Amino acid sequence: MKPVVRAAYQTALSKAQATEAAGDLDGAFAELERAHILGQRHLLPHIVTHLRMLRIGWRRRDGREIAGQVVRLIATLPGFLTGWVPKGNPGGANISALKPVPLPADLQSLLGDFSVGRDVAKRVVVYAGTAALAFGALVVMDLQRGREAAEIERAWQARQPQRLADFGTTRTLEVTPVVNFRARQGLKAEAGVSYLIKTDTQTILFDLGFNRHDDAISPLQHNMEVLGIDRVKLDAVFLSHAHRDHLGGAAWENARSFGFGPTQPPLGATRAIAPVALSYPGSTVEVADRPTALMPGVASTGPIARRLFIGRIDEQALVIHLEGRGLVAIVGCGHQTMPKLMQHIRDNFDAPLIGLIGDVHYPHPEGRLWMYGIDVQRRLASGAGVWAPLGIEQIGAELQAFAGQLQFLALGSHDTSDEVLDLAEKTIGERFQRVVAGEPIRVIATTARLPAP
CATH class of the missing domain: 3.60.15.10 (Ribonuclease Z/Hydroxyacylglutathione hydrolase-like)
Known part of the structure; x- marks a missing residue:
């Protein structure tokens, strides 16, 4: 996470905490929606945001919100691994978890250059490269095993x-x-x-x-x-x-x-x-x-x-x-x-x-x-x-x-x-x-x- 984005994310979380402590659950949830938009590309910030949304849903006794946050928590890891997240989605149960939403005007400067397609492509390249390196390492190791096995076999035959x-x-x-x-x-x-x-x-x-x-x-x-x-x-x-x-x-x-x-x-x-x-x-x-x-x-x-x-x-x-x-x-x-x-x-x-x-x-x-x-x-x-x-x-x-x-x-x-x-x-x-x-x-x-x- 870029430092400027992290700072904005932490500010939104702090405001949500203070607003919730003051008893304004709606205001706290709005700040968490802002934090979700800022942090959803990153695994731990994404999880933290949904956990806090789940807590507010519980305090409201809002069954729809509770169920929605549980589903979204489960989806955070696959979303992170694939790089696909719905850009601008505020994370609440009132909006589809798969729906991209236009960014708020004040977040355009922070997230305007964010491309879901680019994040997905980066992961494809990284995963493919990692798999290729791992496969190559296995091939090299097995070739080495084969050479040493042949030497041992020659020694066995000459025993x-x-x-x-x-x-x-x-x-x-x-x-x-x-x-x-x-x-x-x-x-x-x-x-x-x-x-x-x-x-x-x-x-x-x-x-x-x-x-x-x-x-x-x-x-x-x-x-x-x-x-x-x-x-x-x-x-x-x-x-x-x-x-x-x-x-x-x-x-x-x-x-x-x-x-x-x-x-x-x-x-x-x-x-x-x-x-x-x-x-x-x-x-x-x-x-x-x-x-x-x-x-x-x-x-x-x-x-x-x-x-x-x-x-x-x-x-x-x-x-x-x-x-x-x-x-x-x-x-x-x-x-x-x-x-x-x-x-x-x-x-x-x-x-x-x-x-x-x-x-x-x-x-x-x-x-x-x-x-x-x-x-x-x-x-x-x-x-x-x-x-x-x-x-x-x-x-x-x-x-x-x-x-x-x-x-x-x-x-x-x-x-x-x-x-x-x-x-x-x-x-x-x-x-x-x-x-x-x-x-x-x-x-x-x-x-x-x-x-x-």
């Missing part, structure tokens, strides 16, 4: 297996989902991931959930309390990758760290294992940058790189060697892609992969996590870029591969849609289980029972 020597076995394996999109009664659900893993000798907390709303007590903390999980008795915290819905929140992702909800309690003797360099107060975070034996019967695959639209991600999975049977993989998000993860396990481990438990990033037809109207999981964190999200044909082929190679499959719904879970159940049958927070999955050396008793 040399780093076969892991015998790292022991376990006779029992219990995996309890602590945080996921579905949860049993009494637990908090969210689009984040955490699993409690118990072997014969070890207790591992795999990922730390999201706490998207920065709750004082995070879903992870709440669920650990309900499930009787004692943090100080953990042998290790294993982080699949450095995304906020696995590190405990956006603040920890930004700080290249991790937390149990909003806090970072001392880890003490608990090991912390990540695929990339992270920090944690008072502790050294181990980096498993290749297939690595961690403890009896437990190993990391080491990270497999992927260039997503939102950036590069290096994700590791946990491998449990079940005595006499083979390997069970615990997966956090599946950004590696399942074909690469399964090939990587074949290349680097001697025992066969018999089962997979976790989240594998199948957000089709849409994901669980939306930000600013964008389907983040589908458009920015899967597939071959923002223009080529993961398709159902590829998902179906990967499920068929699971059916042909695995003895059992348990999938979470953190980043996999209900439609894909239905397809997985149809494809794999009784060997398939849906992950639900609070419902443990138990596997032993002689049999696999899904679901667990």
Whole structure:
């Protein structure tokens, strides 16, 4: 708003306030009509004027005016966004809200050069330019993603297996989902991931959930309390990758760290294992940058790189060697892609992969996590870029591969849609289980029972 127009607008508002205070509602409304003419091109002045008109309508007990002002208040935002307002319209309910009116003679010098058509044209140019810039930025970013993805793919094709020597076995394996999109009664659900893993000798907390709303007590903390999980008795915290819905929140992702909800309690003797360099107060975070034996019967695959639209991600999975049977993989998000993860396990481990438990990033037809109207999981964190999200044909082929190679499959719904879970159940049958927070999955050396008793 030009300074001279703003001054005239503020004068009209002040006169309206003084006149209303003196009990002259008609005189106050007339001043507000003048303020409306002066301020209707600008969002906040326009809203303020109609709110004051509404107040006078209420004091008059004028139903027509009250209804008219409510309608006009609703229309202020579309009018501002499009640039179209009825020039000279005084804003009262006695005149159509769409009707232009000749300007009062004393306002000609202030508003005579105002053109509705010019304001509309300016907005068209601004919006079109903004859209073009945004589209161009997306194209450039996706081209960069494509170049980096090609480099990562070349490195993948040139890789040399780093076969892991015998790292022991376990006779029992219990995996309890602590945080996921579905949860049993009494637990908090969210689009984040955490699993409690118990072997014969070890207790591992795999990922730390999201706490998207920065709750004082995070879903992870709440669920650990309900499930009787004692943090100080953990042998290790294993982080699949450095995304906020696995590190405990956006603040920890930004700080290249991790937390149990909003806090970072001392880890003490608990090991912390990540695929990339992270920090944690008072502790050294181990980096498993290749297939690595961690403890009896437990190993990391080491990270497999992927260039997503939102950036590069290096994700590791946990491998449990079940005595006499083979390997069970615990997966956090599946950004590696399942074909690469399964090939990587074949290349680097001697025992066969018999089962997979976790989240594998199948957000089709849409994901669980939306930000600013964008389907983040589908458009920015899967597939071959923002223009080529993961398709159902590829998902179906990967499920068929699971059916042909695995003895059992348990999938979470953190980043996999209900439609894909239905397809997985149809494809794999009784060997398939849906992950639900609070419902443990138990596997032993002689049999696999899904679901667990």
